[in-house]
Amino acid sequence: MAHDIDIRGLTKSFGSHAVLHGIDLRIGEGEFVGLMGPNGAGKSTLIKILAGVHGNYGGELRFGGERVPSLAGRDDVGFIHQDLGLVDDMSIVDNLRLGEAPLRRLGPLLHHGREARAAADALALVGLERSVDTPVGALSPGEKTLVAVARLLARGARVLVVDEATSTLSPADAQQLIDSLKRTTAEGATVIMVSHKLSEILRVCDRIVVVLDGRLVEDRPAEGLDHDGLVELLVAHEVDGHPGGEREPARPGEELVRLEGAVAGRAGPVDLVVHAGEVVGLTGLAGSGLHDVAFLAHGSAVPDRGRVVRPPSATTALVPPYRERQGGFDEHSIARNLTISALPRWRAPWRLLRTGVERRDARDVVGRLDVRPGDPERAYGDLSGGNKQKVVFGRALLRDPRLYVLCEPTRGVDVQTRREIYRLIDELRSGGAGVLVVTSDFEDLVAVADRMSVVVDGRVGPFLVADDMSAKDLEAFI
Amino acid sequence: MRNIDPSTGGAATAPDPAPVPPPEPAAIRRMLSSDGFRASVTFIAFLALFAVYAVWLGDSFMTTDGRLLDVHQNAPVLLLGLAVLVTLIAGQFDLSVASMATLTTFLAIGLKVNQDWPFLLVIVACLGIGVIGGLLNGFLVVRLRVNTFIATLATGGIFLGLSSVYSKGTQLSPTEGDPPIPGWFSGPDSLGAFGNKVPSVVAWIVIALLVLWAFTAVRSRRPERFAEGAWAGIAAGIVAVATAVLLVVGAGGFVEGMSWTILLLLVVGLGLWTLITQMTYGRHLHATGANPEAARLAGVRTERVTVQAFVIGGVLAALAGIVLAANQGSASPDVAAGYLLPAFAAAFLSTVVLSSGRFTVPGTIIGGTFLVWVSQGLIVGGLEFTWNEVVNGVVLAVAVAFSTVFRKDGR
Numbered sequence: 105m106a107h108d109i110d111i112r113g114l115t116k117s118f119g120s121h122a123v124l125h126g127i128d129l130r131i132g133e134g135e136f137v138g139l140m141g142p143n144g145a146g147k148s149t150l151i152k153i154l155a156g157v158h159g160n161y162g163g164e165l166r167f168g169g170e171r172v173p174s175l176a177g178r179d180d181v182g183f184i185h186q187d188l189g190l191v192d193d194m195s196i197v198d199n200l201r202l203g204e205a206p207l208r209r210l211g212p213l214l215h216h217g218r219e220a221r222a223a224a225d226a227l228a229l230v231g232l233e234r235s236v237d238t239p240v241g242a243l244s245p246g247e248k249t250l251v252a253v254a255r256l257l258a259r260g261a262r263v264l265v266v267d268e269a270t271s272t273l274s275p276a277d278a279q280q281l282i283d284s285l286k287r288t289t290a291e292g293a294t295v296i297m298v299s300h301k302l303s304e305i306l307r308v309c310d311r312i313v314v315v316l317d318g319r320l321v322e323d324r325p326a327e328g329l330d331h332d333g334l335v336e337l338l339v340a341h342e343v344d345g346h347p348g349g350e351r352e353p354a355r356p357g358e359e360l361v362r363l364e365g366a367v368a369g370r371a372g373p374v375d376l377v378v379h380a381g382e383v384v385g386l387t388g389l390a391g392s393g394l395h396d397v398a399f400l401a402h403g404s405a406v407p408d409r410g411r412v413v414r415p416p417s418a419t420t421a422l423v424p425p426y427r428e429r430q431g432g433f434d435e436h437s438i439a440r441n442l443t444i445s446a447l448p449r450w451r452a453p454w455r456l457l458r459t460g461v462e463r464r465d466a467r468d469v470v471g472r473l474d475v476r477p478g479d480p481e482r483a484y485g486d487l488s489g490g491n492k493q494k495v496v497f498g499r500a501l502l503r504d505p506r507l508y509v510l511c512e513p514t515r516g517v518d519v520q521t522r523r524e525i526y527r528l529i530d531e532l533r534s535g536g537a538g539v540l541v542v543t544s545d546f547e548d549l550v551a552v553a554d555r556m557s558v559v560v561d562g563r564v565g566p567f568l569v570a571d572d573m574s575a576k577d578l579e580a581f582i
Numbered sequence: 583m584r585n586i587d588p589s590t591g592g593a594a595t596a597p598d599p600a601p602v603p604p605p606e607p608a609a610i611r612r613m614l615s616s617d618g619f620r621a622s623v624t625f626i627a628f629l630a631l632f633a634v635y636a637v638w639l640g641d642s643f644m645t646t647d648g649r650l651l652d653v654h655q656n657a658p659v660l661l662l663g664l665a666v667l668v669t670l671i672a673g674q675f676d677l678s679v680a681s682m683a684t685l686t687t688f689l690a691i692g693l694k695v696n697q698d699w700p701f702l703l704v705i706v707a708c709l710g711i712g713v714i715g716g717l718l719n720g721f722l723v724v725r726l727r728v729n730t731f732i733a734t735l736a737t738g739g740i741f742l743g744l745s746s747v748y749s750k751g752t753q754l755s756p757t758e759g760d761p762p763i764p765g766w767f768s769g770p771d772s773l774g775a776f777g778n779k780v781p782s783v784v785a786w787i788v789i790a791l792l793v794l795w796a797f798t799a800v801r802s803r804r805p806e807r808f809a810e811g812a813w814a815g816i817a818a819g820i821v822a823v824a825t826a827v828l829l830v831v832g833a834g835g836f837v838e839g840m841s842w843t844i845l846l847l848l849v850v851g852l853g854l855w856t857l858i859t860q861m862t863y864g865r866h867l868h869a870t871g872a873n874p875e876a877a878r879l880a881g882v883r884t885e886r887v888t889v890q891a892f893v894i895g896g897v898l899a900a901l902a903g904i905v906l907a908a909n910q911g912s913a914s915p916d917v918a919a920g921y922l923l924p925a926f927a928a929a930f931l932s933t934v935v936l937s938s939g940r941f942t943v944p945g946t947i948i949g950g951t952f953l954v955w956v957s958q959g960l961i962v963g964g965l966e967f968t969w970n971e972v973v974n975g976v977v978l979a980v981a982v983a984f985s986t987v988f989r990k991d992g993r
């Protein structure tokens with residue numbers, strides 16, 4: 105049919121590093137395909153080849169039976185990345201018309217009425233109930249993504265390719281997005297979605313494709329698969345995981361940070377204490393000032409009002425929430441990205457750096473977190489999303505602070521690594537560190553937090569003790 | 583399915599696949615696609631160009647002394663190149679360096695000739711002016727968040743203006759009866775004269791340091807397939823051979839030909855290289871330039887680092903002015919104005935000379951020197967010296983474009 109995608113024997117190498125080893129995949133109209141697999145498996149590479157970002161590949165691509173170099177530059181195929189290409193200062197309607205021929209009334213005069221109607225129709229396609237004059241900057245991240253989808257659909261996209269677009273969204277936003285994607289497949293569109301979130305995949309996909317080390321290892325209908333089945337499917341192809349043992353109860357020690365009526369950005373006034381030897385979890389909806397609380401606790405934001413008290417011995421390290429923007433230094437090596445926060449560790453007389461030791465320590469962390477590829481001299485920017493996350497996490501570990509502030513620690517990481525990160529957080533806690541986990545992913549809280557709370561409108565609500573909370577309880581609690 | 587497609591089996595035969603090119607030897611291909619080769623390709627292209635010059639111009643170009651004279655005379659430009667390099671690494675443009683150099687040229691001459699300050703105090707004052715200028719730039723850019731182009735354009739105007747206020751807009755050269763500029767600073771037999779050479783012991787020490795430095799640099803670029811120990815041996819070999827070749831080709835004259843100004847340039851370069859690559863500050867500087875937000879969240883005090891970069895740039899620019907005063911023995915309005923373009927050119931060339939996209943100290947010195955040699959060769963060959971700036975512009979554009987094209991190839 106006209107929009108069938110047929111991938112045959114696709115291979116791709118970067119220099120001497122082979123990433124895809126012959127992928128064969130056929131996707132028919134109306135399918136909703138979930139593309140899964142561990143970090144660095146080659147999912148994004150596959151999608152970037154479809155998008156025409158990477159040329160110079162082996163094998164062939166066919167679209168609607170015709171051989172094509174890529175699916176880029178056509179109105180019937182749309183790609184959604186984390187960078188949505190929207191202009192915050194402009195209204196929804198203006199964003200939808202970006203790059204389109206203007207609807208004219210007479211000569212250079214624009215026909216605003218028709219533009220607005222067309223925009224409203226487009227929003228209806230994705231089920232977004234917003235006035236078309238709203239500036240895009242005022243929308244939540246999820247709504248922005250919907251606008252991007254609406255724009256693609258309005259241009260006639262029949263195939264949508266989505267790479268981890270939900271990973272930065274709150275659960276509610278993510279749900280709205282994938283539900284509206286699902287609706288488009290009901291009308292015959294095709295969706296290919298990459299995600300590490302099992303619940304999302306199970307909720308909407310018809311078919312699940314698992315990539316491992318650049319090979320297709322699983323391709324099956326989603327029907328009859330439940331959460332555990334899917335985990336098994338993913339983990340079956342990986343090395344054995346660390347079974348999560350019983351957690352010891354927390355033994356909170358001295359205070360590491362105390363926020364007293366602190367106000368900064370969208371947060372505040374906030375009262376919050378984190379002790380040594382405990383994991384405190386915070387969650388909340390996007391735009392609730394959640395991350396500003398994290399910056400306050402870490403010390404990278406100074407309170408406008410109120411106080412943040414940290415004993416002088418309480419060093420801090422941060423895993424920032426927006427990895428793509430705040431995470432690291434693309435052109436620098438993995439090693440440099442790892443060590444930037446902890447340089448005094450390798451200081452020799454005359455303030456010179458002991459680069460040999462530094463390199464060795466970086467190599468250790470790379471091995472411990474299983475960053476792939478494991479050569480610390482490779483450029484950080486070439487890493488897959490999940491591996492970047494590991495490097496940013498490793499940077500905090502190398503700093504070895506008393507207080508860890510971890511924002512979205514498992515964003516974009518695969519099932520295996522997620523467990524590994526939970527285990528590490530446990531280890532930090534038993535080692536006497538304090539951990540503040542700020543996340544929009546309930547699973548993180550259930551897995552690691554000793555007590556947790558919800559941030560609403562910049563304020564931290566009452567704390568719940570973790571014991572026997574489940575994700576469901578928490579979701580209901582919000 | 584392996585069946586032959588019937589639609590192409592008939593008359594309209596599908597074009598045969600292009601004849602497979604004979605496989606290149608794997609070793610050559612691997613070398614051509616290696617990072618080391620890609621980083622060196624511009625460097626090699628320059629060397630090839632000089633080989634052409636050597637054939638074309640013969641001994642009128644290939645004299646160690648003549649080419650060292652080029653370096654000597656262009657030391658202020660190269661110092662300015664290092665000055666803008668530091669701020670470029672931090673992601674800032676410092677357009678005020680040439681004016682700063684002009685100002686300190688006037689002060690270096692004038693504070694002695696007009697005010698009769700003790701000469702060492704004059705030098706300290708000039709460097710102090712460099713610090714103040716850097717702080718001013720840093721304050722405008724970091725605290726007041728003025729765009730770096732506008733801020734440094736403005737301060738550049740101020741520095742230049744101050745120099746002409748100080749000199750009343752005229753040339754400043756010592757005359758009979760004025761307190762004399764010390765003979766060790768300027769004039770024949772002074773530290774600023776090309777004819778006055780560094781003792782050969784010192785030159786040998788510098789060469790030894792450079793060899794050591796080259797060894798460290800090569801060793802740190804170990805390809806993955808070599809073990810650490812084996813690569814150290816290979817690196818030592820490479821550097822030894824390169825040194826031997828250079829000494830044979832005529833760099834031996836380097837030992838006798840090194841002037842104090844060249845020595846100063848090399849020492850400053852070595853110091854800056856150490857600061858930028860071997861110390862915490864350099865890491866913070868690079869991080870700040872690469873992604874300020876990520877750097878700040880990783881605990882780097884980016885504002886402070888940026889101000890410090892402007893101060894280092896200011897001091898280096900002030901030093902360039904002092905060297906200019908030593909070389910010329912006088913100061914004329916806007917002496918250094920024409921140096922801004924070649925200084926930036928040298929810094930940008932460093933991203934392609936023995937580097938893949940990063941600003942480096944040795945690249946700036948080598949690139950800036952090559953730039954001079956290219957135009958000097960043309961001048962020796964008969965081109966009017968007024969073409970100089972045109973040549974500079976062309977070399978910069980061609981070199982950067984060339985290596986960019988070459989690097990894209992790998993993707």
Ligand SMILES: Nc1ncnc2c1ncn2[C@@H]1O[C@H](COP(=O)(O)OP(=O)(O)OP(=O)(O)O)[C@@H](O)[C@H]1O
Pocket residue numbers: 118121123141142143144145146147148149150476477485486487488489490491516518
């Ligand atoms: N531009 C590049 N240059 C060199 N190597 C690259 C480049 N882009 C990706 N790679 C490598 O290709 C491999 C696959 O990366 P890719 O981004 O496709 O993984 P992924 O499956 O999307 O993983 P994740 O779930 O972590 O996002 C990784 O080993 C990565 O380091």
Ligand SMILES: [Mg+2]
Pocket residue numbers: 147148149268488489490
């Ligand atoms: Mg990816």
